[in-house]
Amino acid sequence: MPLRSIVNTARALSFYTRRQEIAAHNLANVATDGYKGDRITARQSPGGPWPVPAQTLDLQQGNLRQTGRTLDVALEGSGFFVVKTKDGERLSRGGSFSLDAGGMLVDAHGDAVLGTEGPIAISGREIEIEVDGTIVVDGTPAGRLKMVSVNDQAALRKEGLGHFASSTTPESGAEGRVRQGALEDANVDSITGLVDLLAIQRAWAANTEAMKAMDSVLGTVTSEIGKT
Amino acid sequence: MNSGMRTSASGMIAQQKMVDVIANNLANVNTTGFKRSRASFEDVLYETVQGPRISDGKGVLAPVQIGRGVRLAAITRIHSTGGMQVTGRPLDLAIEGEGFFQVKLPDGRTGYTRDGSFAISDSGQLVTQGGHALVPDLVLPPDTSAVTISENGTVSVSGGASGESIEIGRIEMARFANPSGLLSLGGNLYGETSASGAATTGYAQEDGFGRVMQGTLESSNVEVVQEMTDMIAAQRAYEINARAIRAAEDMMKSIDDLIRY
Numbered sequence: 001m002p003l004r005s006i007v008n009t010a011r012a013l014s015f016y017t018r019r020q021e022i023a024a025h026n027l028a029n030v031a032t033d034g035y036k037g038d039r040i041t042a043r044q045s046p047g048g049p050w051p052v053p054a055q056t057l058d059l060q061q062g063n064l065r066q067t068g069r070t071l072d073v074a075l076e077g078s079g080f081f082v083v084k085t086k087d088g089e090r091l092s093r094g095g096s097f098s099l100d101a102g103g104m105l106v107d108a109h110g111d112a113v114l115g116t117e118g119p120i121a122i123s124g125r126e127i128e129i130e131v132d133g134t135i136v137v138d139g140t141p142a143g144r145l146k147m148v149s150v151n152d153q154a155a156l157r158k159e160g161l162g163h164f165a166s167s168t169t170p171e172s173g174a175e176g177r178v179r180q181g182a183l184e185d186a187n188v189d190s191i192t193g194l195v196d197l198l199a200i201q202r203a204w205a206a207n208t209e210a211m212k213a214m215d216s217v218l219g220t221v222t223s224e225i226g227k228t
Numbered sequence: 229m230n231s232g233m234r235t236s237a238s239g240m241i242a243q244q245k246m247v248d249v250i251a252n253n254l255a256n257v258n259t260t261g262f263k264r265s266r267a268s269f270e271d272v273l274y275e276t277v278q279g280p281r282i283s284d285g286k287g288v289l290a291p292v293q294i295g296r297g298v299r300l301a302a303i304t305r306i307h308s309t310g311g312m313q314v315t316g317r318p319l320d321l322a323i324e325g326e327g328f329f330q331v332k333l334p335d336g337r338t339g340y341t342r343d344g345s346f347a348i349s350d351s352g353q354l355v356t357q358g359g360h361a362l363v364p365d366l367v368l369p370p371d372t373s374a375v376t377i378s379e380n381g382t383v384s385v386s387g388g389a390s391g392e393s394i395e396i397g398r399i400e401m402a403r404f405a406n407p408s409g410l411l412s413l414g415g416n417l418y419g420e421t422s423a424s425g426a427a428t429t430g431y432a433q434e435d436g437f438g439r440v441m442q443g444t445l446e447s448s449n450v451e452v453v454q455e456m457t458d459m460i461a462a463q464r465a466y467e468i469n470a471r472a473i474r475a476a477e478d479m480m481k482s483i484d485d486l487i488r489y
Contacts, residue, residue: 013483017232018277018292020479024232024472025271025295028239030465031246032269032298040292053278055292067266069306096268096304099406101425108268108301123405125326125436154290160273161301190468197475208482215486 002214002221009211011050015042016204018053023196026188034062034074034093034162035186057156062187064179070127071097071105074184075147079174080164082114082146083107089114090163091148091156091170093184105135109161115143129180149174231296233476238297239469242269245300246462253450254459261342261416262448263305264455270301307407310449312441318375319346319354322446325438327401328418330429331360338363340402340427342446343416354383358415366397379439381432401437402427 022038029035037058042051064074073094075081080091097113100106105113105120112119124137133145148170150156155168249267256262278292312322321344328340339360349355354366366383373387381399386392404410409423420427432440
C-alpha cells in the first residue's frame with residue numbers, strides 16, 4: 001500500500017511541477033503586450049486519485065495603456081486581428097504595428113496585418129484608425145482592419161510571438177472597439193501570480209512530507225517485519 | 229533541472245533589457261532632438277507536454293501546452309515631437325512637424341538628424357555640432373553679419389558693404405515611411421535602412437514637411453515621470469521572476485531532501 005501511495009504522490013508532484021511552470025511563464029510575461037494568461041486546474045484522473053492537468057486560456061481583457069503612438073493598436077472587447085504569417089493566417093490582439101519599406105501595415109514581426117480586403121497599404125502623413133477599424137489616411141479611407149471572433153475558446157492555441165491559431169474557422173466580424181494609440185497590457189496579475197506560486201509551494205511541501213511519511217512506513221515494514 | 233527556472237530567468241533578462249532602455253532614455257533627457265525608445269516583449273514558443281486526451285464522459289481534455297518564457301520583441305523608437313526650447317541663437321533650428329535635416333557622414337553616406345544646433349565651419353559651411361556638413365551644402369559668405377532662416381527653410385544672409393539681405397539657398401529635408409525603422413548611429417544621427425524605407429526629400433512647409441523654427445531647439449521627447457513609473461514596474465517584475473526562481477529552487481531542494489542515506 002505505501003508503495004502505491006508513493007507513486008500517486010509522485011504523480012501529484014508532477015502536476016504541481018506543471019503548475020509551477022505555467023505560473024512562471026505567466027509571470028515572465030507580465031510585461032508582454034497583448035499576452036493572455038494560461039490557467040491550469042486539476043481534474044481527477046479516471047484511473048486513480050491523482051490529478052491530471054487541464055489547461056484553459058484566460059481571454060479576459062487586459063488593461064489598455066495609452067501610448068500616443070499612431071500605430072499602436074489595441075482591441076477592446078473580444079475578437080482578434082488577423083495577420084498573415086508564413087505559416088498562414090494567425091490571430092493577434094494588436095500591438096505596435098508599423099509600416100514596412102513598401103508602406104504596408106505590418107505587426108512587430110513584419111507580418112502583414114490584414115484588412116477586410118487583404119494587406120493594407122498606407123501612404124500619407126495623418127493616419128487615423130477609427131473605432132470600427134477603418135484606417136483613414138489624410139482624410140481618405142485606406143482600408144479596414146479585419147477582425148474575427150472565435151466562439152469556441154478551446155479551439156484557440158497560443159503559438160508564441162503574440163499569435164494565436166484557431167482549429168476552427170474564425171467568424172468574421174467581432175465585437176470590439178479598436179483603440180489607436182493604446183496597447184493592451186498582459187492580463188496577468190502579478191499579485192495573483194505570486195499567491196499562486198505560494199500555494200504551489202505549500203502543496204508541494206505537503207506532498208513531499210506525505211511521501212517522507214510513507215517512505216518511513218515502508219522503511220519500518222522492510223526492516224522490522226520478519227525480524228527474529 | 230526544473231524548466232520553470234529557465235522560464236523565470238528569461239523574464240528577468242527581459243526586465244533587465246527594459247531597465248537598460250529606460251536608463252538610456254533617462255540619460256538622454258537633455259539631449260537635443262533625442263527620441264525615446266520603448267522595449268516590447270513577446271511570449272516564446274509553446275511546448276505540448278500532454279496531448280489531448282479523452283476523460284470519461286466529460287469530452288476531450290485540451291492539450292497542456294507550456295510556454296517557455298519571454299523574449300525581447302522589439303525596441304521601438306517613438307518619433308513624437310519633443311518640446312520646443314527657445315534659445316535665440318540664430319543657427320539653432322528646430323523642425324516643428326515631420327522631417328529630418330540631412331548631413332554628410334564621413335563615409336559619404338547621408339545621415340539624418342533632428343538636432344538643429346548648427347555651427348559654421350572654417351570654410352563657411354553650415355555643419356552640425358559633430359562637424360557633419362549639411363546636405364546640400366550651404367556656404368555662408370565670409371562677410372556675413374546676420375543669418376535669417378525663414379519657416380520654409382530659405383536661408384538669407386546680410387552683411388558686406390551694402391548690408392543687403394541675399395538668399396543663398398534653402399534647407400532640404402527628408403522624411404521616411406517608417407521613421408521607427410531608422411538606425412541610430414549615435415551623435416543624434418540616424419541612418420536609412422530597408423525597414424525605414426528610402427528617404428523622400430523636400431522642403432519645409434511643402435508636401436507635409438514641418439516648418440523650420442530659427443532660434444529654437446527641439447528637446448528630447450523623454451518624460452521623466454513616465455520613465456520612472458516604467459522603471460518601477462520593470463523592477464517589480466524583475467523581483468517577481470526572481471521570486472519564482474526561488475520557489476522552483478525550493479521545490480527541487482525538498483525533493484533532494486527525500487533521499488535518505
